[in-house]
Amino acid sequence: MAQYQSHEYDVLVIGAGGAGLRAAIEAATVPGIKVGLICKSLLGKAHTVMAEGGIAAALGNTDERDNWKVHFSDTMRGGQYVNNWRMAELHAREAPARVLELEAWGALFDRTKDGRILQRNFGGHKYPRLAHVGDRTGLEMIRTLQDHGIHQGITVHMEYTVVSLLKDGDRIAGCLAYERERGYFHTFKCKALVVATGGIGRAYKITSNSWECTGDGHTLAYDAGAELIDMEFVQFHPTGMVWPPSVRGILVTEGVRGEGGILKNKEGRRFMFDDIPDNYKAQTADNEEEGWRYTQGDKAARRPPELLTRDHVARCIVREIKAGRGSPHGGVFLDIAWIKQRIKDGEAHIKKKLPSMYHQFIKLANVDITKEPMEVGPTTHYVMGGVRVDGDTQMSNVPGLFAAGECAAGINGANRLGGNSLSDLLVFGKRAGEHAAKFAQQNGAGGKIDEAQIESAAKRVLEPFDRHGSADGPYQIQHALQEMMQELVGIVRTEEEMSRALVGLDDLNKKADLVAVQGNREYNPGWHTALDLHNLLTVSEAVTRSALLRKESRGGHFRADFEKKSDEWSKKNIILKKSGDGSMQISTAPIPEMPPELKQIIEEMK
Amino acid sequence: MAMGTFKVWRGDREKGEFREYKTDVSEGMVVLDAVHQIQAESAIDLAARWNCKAGKCGSCSAEINGMPKLMCMTQIADLPPGETVTIEPMKAFPLIRDLVTDVSWNYAVKKTIKKFSPRKPDAPDGTWRMQQEDIERVQEFRKCIECFLCQDVCHVLRDHHQHAEFMGPRFFVYTAALDMQPLDTEERIEHLKGEGGIGFCNITKCCTKVCPEEIKITDNAIIPLKERVVDEFYDPIKKLFRVFGGRR
Numbered sequence: 001m002a003q004y005q006s007h008e009y010d011v012l013v014i015g016a017g018g019a020g021l022r023a024a025i026e027a028a029t030v031p032g033i034k035v036g037l038i039c040k041s042l043l044g045k046a047h048t049v050m051a052e053g054g055i056a057a058a059l060g061n062t063d064e065r066d067n068w069k070v071h072f073s074d075t076m077r078g079g080q081y082v083n084n085w086r087m088a089e090l091h092a093r094e095a096p097a098r099v100l101e102l103e104a105w106g107a108l109f110d111r112t113k114d115g116r117i118l119q120r121n122f123g124g125h126k127y128p129r130l131a132h133v134g135d136r137t138g139l140e141m142i143r144t145l146q147d148h149g150i151h152q153g154i155t156v157h158m159e160y161t162v163v164s165l166l167k168d169g170d171r172i173a174g175c176l177a178y179e180r181e182r183g184y185f186h187t188f189k190c191k192a193l194v195v196a197t198g199g200i201g202r203a204y205k206i207t208s209n210s211w212e213c214t215g216d217g218h219t220l221a222y223d224a225g226a227e228l229i230d231m232e233f234v235q236f237h238p239t240g241m242v243w244p245p246s247v248r249g250i251l252v253t254e255g256v257r258g259e260g261g262i263l264k265n266k267e268g269r270r271f272m273f274d275d276i277p278d279n280y281k282a283q284t285a286d287n288e289e290e291g292w293r294y295t296q297g298d299k300a301a302r303r304p305p306e307l308l309t310r311d312h313v314a315r316c317i318v319r320e321i322k323a324g325r326g327s328p329h330g331g332v333f334l335d336i337a338w339i340k341q342r343i344k345d346g347e348a349h350i351k352k353k354l355p356s357m358y359h360q361f362i363k364l365a366n367v368d369i370t371k372e373p374m375e376v377g378p379t380t381h382y383v384m385g386g387v388r389v390d391g392d393t394q395m396s397n398v399p400g401l402f403a404a405g406e407c408a409a410g411i412n413g414a415n416r417l418g419g420n421s422l423s424d425l426l427v428f429g430k431r432a433g434e435h436a437a438k439f440a441q442q443n444g445a446g447g448k449i450d451e452a453q454i455e456s457a458a459k460r461v462l463e464p465f466d467r468h469g470s471a472d473g474p475y476q477i478q479h480a481l482q483e484m485m486q487e488l489v490g491i492v493r494t495e496e497e498m499s500r501a502l503v504g505l506d507d508l509n510k511k512a513d514l515v516a517v518q519g520n521r522e523y524n525p526g527w528h529t530a531l532d533l534h535n536l537l538t539v540s541e542a543v544t545r546s547a548l549l550r551k552e553s554r555g556g557h558f559r560a561d562f563e564k565k566s567d568e569w570s571k572k573n574i575i576l577k578k579s580g581d582g583s584m585q586i587s588t589a590p591i592p593e594m595p596p597e598l599k600q601i602i603e604e605m606k
Numbered sequence: 607m608a609m610g611t612f613k614v615w616r617g618d619r620e621k622g623e624f625r626e627y628k629t630d631v632s633e634g635m636v637v638l639d640a641v642h643q644i645q646a647e648s649a650i651d652l653a654a655r656w657n658c659k660a661g662k663c664g665s666c667s668a669e670i671n672g673m674p675k676l677m678c679m680t681q682i683a684d685l686p687p688g689e690t691v692t693i694e695p696m697k698a699f700p701l702i703r704d705l706v707t708d709v710s711w712n713y714a715v716k717k718t719i720k721k722f723s724p725r726k727p728d729a730p731d732g733t734w735r736m737q738q739e740d741i742e743r744v745q746e747f748r749k750c751i752e753c754f755l756c757q758d759v760c761h762v763l764r765d766h767h768q769h770a771e772f773m774g775p776r777f778f779v780y781t782a783a784l785d786m787q788p789l790d791t792e793e794r795i796e797h798l799k800g801e802g803g804i805g806f807c808n809i810t811k812c813c814t815k816v817c818p819e820e821i822k823i824t825d826n827a828i829i830p831l832k833e834r835v836v837d838e839f840y841d842p843i844k845k846l847f848r849v850f851g852g853r854r
Binding site: 041042043044045046047049050100103104105106108110111114115116117133134136138139140143147148150151158181210211212243244245246247250251355356359360363364365473474475476479517518519520522523524525526527 | 618632633634635636639645646650651652653654655656657658659660661662663664665679681702703704706708709710713716717721722724732733734735736737738741744745748749751752784787790
């Protein structure tokens with residue numbers, strides 16, 4: 001057999017965004033634990049960098065009424081109570097410490113007048129809760145973790161792509177990866193492995209996600225026998241750019257609305273006032289004046305309806321567009337320029353609070369957001385579903401295989417609140433690193449590497465070079481998938497359309513099995529795209545099957561043929577697992593009973 | 607829709623050449639879109655780095671019509687109409703393939719700079735107090751997306767290849783961000799003068815001109831650092847202290 005360069009670690013982390021870096025840092029603090037970190041891109045470029053608004057943590061700096069219990073209750077309400085309540089609890093309790101830790105590592109958040117970390121308003125959060133740096137919080141977070149992490153003795157493998165996890169019996173033993181620069185294979189042996197590979201946004205045509213977000217960790221774990229959960233819940237962020245075509249989908253931060261930005265249709269109506277869900281009525285302003293006062297820190301005011309949860313705002317926007325009340329390029333208007341009527345130096349204020357939004361619109365759309373409204377519409381942003389993990393340890397059902405961040409599931413339930421992602425990365429990244437290190441210590445020698453598994457994976461990966469021409473190239477298959485998922489399994493779903501999507505997936509899978517690529521193995525993006533197809537098709541099937549089964553509407557999952565929430569479905573999650581014959585097995589699992597003290601918190605906050 | 611002509615560098619470590627591609631140019635399109643279309647239509651293996659396509663990650667650095675730029679933030683409409691657009695890899699780093707260069711040197715340099723080391727917390731709960739106006743300059747530096755365009759344009763690296771004795775504008779900004787961080791207690795001036803080679807910079811401000819984040823690299827980072835080096839090493843009284851009092 002071929003000899004590949006081999007590497008050996010106690011803990012191997014795949015993915016170097018917020019969760020992966022935080023996991024690697026934590027594992028590396030354990031004496032004697034050797035940590036490897038694999039990233040698909042260069043270090044510091046992961047998708048975390050694009051997070052804008054902030055990190056949700058109940059520090060109580062900006063409003064002293066805030067505490068972990070309110071954050072917990074907000075997260076559960078936002079997730080429509082199908083969340084893993086243990087994760088929601090741990091997240092709310094531990095997020096403040098994780099944010100303060102970033103400050104100790106050099107992060108510089110915007111400040112309150114008395115010199116503490118300033119917090120901003122965001123959708124679904126009762127009080128201003130997001131620690132932030134203008135609208136480039138993700139950059140601050142990833143750079144802080146990167147600059148701290150490079151001094152912790154972690155070995156970083158940049159521009160490596162993992163193509164298969166390796167197992168020894170039931171437990172994880174390592175992985176096979178290829179390096180982009182030369183195209184060579186590398187084998188990694190490890191005692192514990194953390195997948196922290198982010199999301200699946202590239203399965204859709206309109207997305208805020210970068211090329212990396214192809215469901216790699218979801219698929220690697222699933223293929224290795226791990227269960228996926230909640231895959232029907234995909235978040236469509238209400239505000240992506242819509243014009244010009246080349247920037248369609250790029251994120252416009254919720255921070256715009258947090259700073260007082262308002263949504264209007266072409267008639268100039270603030271349509272968000274037209275539909276406020278019952279469970280949010282008590283905490284939502286019923287007039288424009290009150291909403292404005294809220295954004296300016298009036299503690300007696302309730303939040304404006306623009307700051308309702310993302311699933312709801314996205315659907316309201318779709319409603320306006322479908323009713324013919326949209327903007328010229330098929331979106332609605334998001335106006336921050338109007339605040340100039342209310343505050344002195346409004347233009348400078350907007351540039352200070354939303355510098356990258358200003359930059360992005362002026363450079364890419366020729367729109368000056370301090371003077372004119374933006375055109376925005378929903379964009380595929382985040383997947384709530386992912387690897388099913390234990391809430392405390394982040395370990396999957398495969399011994400030694402952990403997951404953290406977006407590719408793990410549970411904390412967000414049916415819909416994620418803005419700002420809860422960055423805190424999720426920190427809280428559960430740390431926990432995954434800690435428990436992966438513990439697992440490595442407790443499980444001595446680690447698993448054996450099976451050469452046959454390596455050979456079969458390597459063969460599959462190289463096959464596209466051996467085929468001579470195919471009807472569709474890798475890009476064409478990817479585009480066809482993205483079009484189809486957008487069209488048939490998007491924001492508004494029906495049984496009929498999703499059944500068609502399953503047929504379409506079958507067809508695309510056949511095409512992907514025959515895809516050919518040209519050129520050699522060195523830094524070949526066509527080859528890489530061909531390899532991504534398996535991951536994209538797997539997660540697309542997972543989303544579609546789960547969405548077909550859940551016959552109700554909840555959070556990010558909206559069925560036009562079942563518009564209401566159902567009591568029956570409020571009690572269970574959908575689980576996917578690869579069966580012996582390779583097909584996707586679907587089942588449901590009851591949501592465990594919540595302990596009385598957590599139930600009481602939710603009751604009190606109602 | 608108009609057709610655009612693009613001359614793209616194709617090659618590896620040994621040899622290379624410009625190749626011409628034609629693709630449709632639609633309203634608002636950026637250079638990176640053209641590269642993606644070319645990949646999908648006619649050059650499946652054209653190597654290019656990119657991630658966010660929104661000017662936030664600093665991956666897609668290249669030279670467009672000879673100017674160091676981010677491909678994702680360069681609108682084709684802003685280039686001379688009707689003319690061929692030239693796209694080349696950065697010149698200050700070794701080529702891997704096509705538009706992709708080996709920037710690992712930058713990562714190695716960063717590791718040589720002493721990490722952030724905060725003073726004791728100000729409050730019993732382990733937190734610090736800082737005023738917004740005291741952190742604004744450092745927040746400017748921390749906008750850096752590590753696209754390395756400033757490194758690419760700097761003649762000390764680009765023309766004189768002094769990578770071994772000069773760390774380049776990016777790492778002066780990085781050092782300045784650490785040095786001016788109100789909580790930081792570490793000393794980096796000696797490294798800056800020695801291994802950092804800040805003396806090689808003769809303030810031509812090319813780095814500032816290409817910075818996509820509009821960081822005033824020369825005025826706000828490099829010049830203040832140079833002044834600190836002068837104060838530390840060339841002030842006669844301090845020099846005396848160093849001779850008799852040992853290194854601080």
